[in-house]
Amino acid sequence: MMDLLIKALLDGDQAQAIIQASKLREAGVGRRQIITDGVEAAMAQLDAKCTVEQFNLLEIMLCGRAATGVMKVLYPPSTPPPQTKGAVVIGALEGDVHDLGKNIFKMVLTAKGYRVVDRGKDCPVERLIDTAEQEAALAIGISGLITTVIPQVLQIKDKLVARGLGHIKVIAGGAALKQTLAQRLKVDFVAQNAFDGLHYLDQMRG
Numbered sequence: 001m002m003d004l005l006i007k008a009l010l011d012g013d014q015a016q017a018i019i020q021a022s023k024l025r026e027a028g029v030g031r032r033q034i035i036t037d038g039v040e041a042a043m044a045q046l047d048a049k050c051t052v053e054q055f056n057l058l059e060i061m062l063c064g065r066a067a068t069g070v071m072k073v074l075y076p077p078s079t080p081p082p083q084t085k086g087a088v089v090i091g092a093l094e095g096d097v098h099d100l101g102k103n104i105f106k107m108v109l110t111a112k113g114y115r116v117v118d119r120g121k122d123c124p125v126e127r128l129i130d131t132a133e134q135e136a137a138l139a140i141g142i143s144g145l146i147t148t149v150i151p152q153v154l155q156i157k158d159k160l161v162a163r164g165l166g167h168i169k170v171i172a173g174g175a176a177l178k179q180t181l182a183q184r185l186k187v188d189f190v191a192q193n194a195f196d197g198l199h200y201l202d203q204m205r206g
């Protein structure tokens with residue numbers, strides 16, 4: 001069944017992807033497995049197909065739309081649990097318009113009781129910091145899919161410290177950041193996936 005979900009995602013067939021994801025849920029397959037073995041696996045295959053010469057934007061957009069549909073099956077927007085665990089500000093930095101992974105992280109955190117303040121994509125560092133201050137956030141979560149955002153990532157912690165906000169944790173995730181050590185990126189934690197980020201936050205709260 002997971003294969004059928006992957007195929008539907010790669011075909012950019014949102015209706016079929018939703019059907020397959022619903023079937024998997026009915027068969028008792030967990031959300032985490034559907035995301036890791038389904039959504040992420042499909043995107044990895046898409047990446048392999050998209051060499052620089054054949055970067056088909058429409059194909060990728062349809063695939064992304066189908067993935068968004070699947071996420072709505074996994075985390076229906078109408079039923080968020082009480083937000084008791086504190087605020088987390090998330091965003092993709094200036095120049096980065098990828099937001100599928102960020103949206104997954106948002107849904108995972110929201111489902112687990114965090115209040116997520118989403119600053120969207122193409123967001124300046126200052127805006128994330130301002131929001132984190134206003135919201136008395138526990139953490140800022142940065143999603144980085146293109147390597148050109150790394151210089152911005154390197155600035156965040158120093159800017160927080162300069163504003164007396166050094167207690168706010170910085171978590172990085174996404175394909176362009178996850179291979180790099182936290183120390184190198186000057187962040188508190190680098191997450192390999194959305195659940196990894198969730199566990200870090202849960203542990204940090206103690």
Ligand code: B12
Nearest residue numbers: 096097098099100101141143146147173174191193194197
């Ligand atoms: C889909 C996609 C697009 C879509 C984005 C749609 C959207 N709304 O997001 C579109 C078509 C718009 C797009 C455009 C471009 N893209 Co693109 N894209 C991809 C692709 C194929 C998949 C990304 C994706 O959605 N993955 C699925 C999600 C679920 O995975 P994820 O983001 O990693 O998220 C998971 C975890 O990492 C984690 N996570 C993510 N963020 C965070 C944050 C925190 C805090 C935490 C805890 C966890 C977490 O949670 C998720 C679930 O576990 C990647 C290939 C790849 N290897 O990533 C290329 C890729 C990222 N794109 C690339 C490029 C170059 C571009 C373009 C510049 C192409 C062009 N020539 O026009 C443009 C414009 C980019 C820009 N300015 O931002 C390159 C980047 C290369 C680089 N090293 O910088 C890649 C790697 C493709 C490649 N191999 O060349 N792209």
